[in-house]
Amino acid sequence: MSDPESDDEPAPADAFAALSDPVRVDILDALTDHHRDEGPEPVGFAALRRRVGVRDSGRFRYHLNQLRARFVERTDDGYRLTATGARVAGAILAGTYTESVSLGPAELDSTCPFCGTPAVATVQDGQCVVSCAEDHPLFSWHVPANATTDATLSEVVALAELFAFQAIEQALAGVCTQCYDSVETTIGDPAEPGFRAVCDTCPARVAGPISFPLLVDPDVASWCRTHGYTLREDHVWEFPFVGDDASVEAVDARGTQSGADADDGDTTVDGGELVVTVAIDDDSLTATLDGDGRVVAVEEN
Ligand SMILES: [Zn+2]
Ligand SMILES: [Zn+2]
Known part of the structure; x- marks a missing residue:
């Protein structure tokens, strides 16, 4: 310290x-x-x-x-x-030595999971933002200007997603991506679950849905791959359990589906742990996250 x-x-x-x-x-x-x-x-x-x-x-x-x-x-x-x-x-x-690059807004070959309209990406002032015609926020991450030179809009989006997931992995390891100081991760409370890592030393900040730490877990990633989703080939907002909160269901401490309604969250806390059910098509997976957002157990249902 x-x-x-x-x-x-x-x-x-x-x-x-x-x-x-x-x-x-x-x-x-x-x-x-x-x-x-x-x-x-x-x-x-x-x-x-x-x-x-x-x-x-x-x-x-x-x-x-x-x-x-x-x-x-x-x-x-x-x-x-x-x-x-x-x-x-x-x-x-x-x-x-690099002029700031502006790209878009332009439609990506992807749709918004909330409303089905095309996903629209913009790169401006070093920030890559993906949204839709209804302004649903799908993704936003910093991309330095020199990383965007000569790149197409979809290449910049892919790069921004790579940076974001590297930042999540690094935050889970307890290290700030920008200043390398130690950083604490949190997963919020059951009413408002969400993954957060905010550095006390520099302006670095990672904030996203509770599914973020799940996506970088090898067991969850491999389960997603068997269901046709990979982080390299699919956009983060296209994973069904990322875009659609309803498919993240609450499971209580005894492993019973609680059927919690969407308003009070889809998760339960047990001793600081959070149990989430991730669904793709008719299959589901239950993952237990500790209070820092690290996946401590994964079970196929
Ligand atoms: Zn939308
Ligand atoms: Zn920092």
């Missing part, structure tokens, strides 16, 4: 301040180029200064020192990016 107030842990403001001068961003850029060309070998002071194009060596050293420790490390042979420096450089450069 990191304590933002502790003295040996630099405050986020200090990290932002360290990047506040264009020369320092140019230094990260030059070290990134060097890393690409030469691998992790450090680059000497003079060579780095020439790459960045600063003539005044005192001024250059001052800016380089502002990046030391956190973003740049000094070895006996010169300077190189730290692991954090490489990630920060990646994040800055990802948005620097």
Whole structure:
């Protein structure tokens, strides 16, 4: 656990301040180029200064020192990016050289499970949003601009779905997808079940139906595959138990179908666990989720 107030842990403001001068961003850029060309070998002071194009060596050293420790490390042979420096450089450069892409709105080869009208996708300001003529929210996820260059709308949607499911798996492992701090997952209460992972450190947030953690479980995924659904080939909103809440049915602690009505949820909680029944066609599967959303038991009915 990191304590933002502790003295040996630099405050986020200090990290932002360290990047506040264009020369320092140019230094990260030059070290990134060097890393690409030469691998992790450090680059000497003079060579780095020439790459960045600063003539005044005192001024250059001052800016380089502002990046030391956190973003740049000094070895006996010169300077190189730290692991954090490489990630920060990646994040800055990802948005620097790529124009934001706008695609759609356009219909996908898919229909809305709620109303049957075609699913419509839009990519704007780095966000991929899928909805329908009736504005049913089907899917929304962030896609960085440089990942969308030259891609078609359906390729971007597929990529966004891949990112979303990687984020769910990473959140279930207790790690934030953006800042790698520890993150807690929750599944809500029976009246309002839903999968959530909200980072305390950065703006990362995963929120979706209770079926999200089920879809990435190997046993559930393999059962879905035998019923003709795979995450790679089908959109997340096309899985019958994702789009249609009614097919997620409540089962009480003794395993009896409760026949709960749709209004008060389709799930029960037993000691923080949640038992959901997932149905495709005439078959169903009962999965038990612990309070963190991890699948602890799967049973075919
Ligand atoms: Zn709809
Ligand atoms: Zn985070």
